[in-house]
Amino acid sequence: MACFCFLVDQKRKIRRSKPAAGTCSRCRSGASVAEMITQTRFCYVPFYCKSWKAIMCTFCGAILKSYR
Ligand SMILES: [Zn+2]
Structure with missing residues (x-):
């Protein structure tokens, strides 16, 4: 059972995004609302x-x- 955790993984996908007000605190470029x-x-x-x-x-x- 030690290898159980290697069989589970998570994938993150962006379905759609649109520009939003605000700027990134790290690089100061534009932010967007993403689904x-x-x-x-x-x-x-x-x-x-x-x-x-x-x-x-x-x-x-x-x-x-x-x-x-
Ligand atoms: Zn950034």
Whole structure:
């Protein structure tokens, strides 16, 4: 059972994004509102999917704020 955790992985995808007001605190470029999907997979088979929204930087990808 020691290898169990290696079979589970999470993938984060951006479904769509649009420009938002505000700037990134790290690189000062523009932020956008992104609709994300987190997919949890077991042995490469997705078994859990969660969609959420976050304000993220379009340049460095930092998540400035997340809400759901
Ligand atoms: Zn940034």
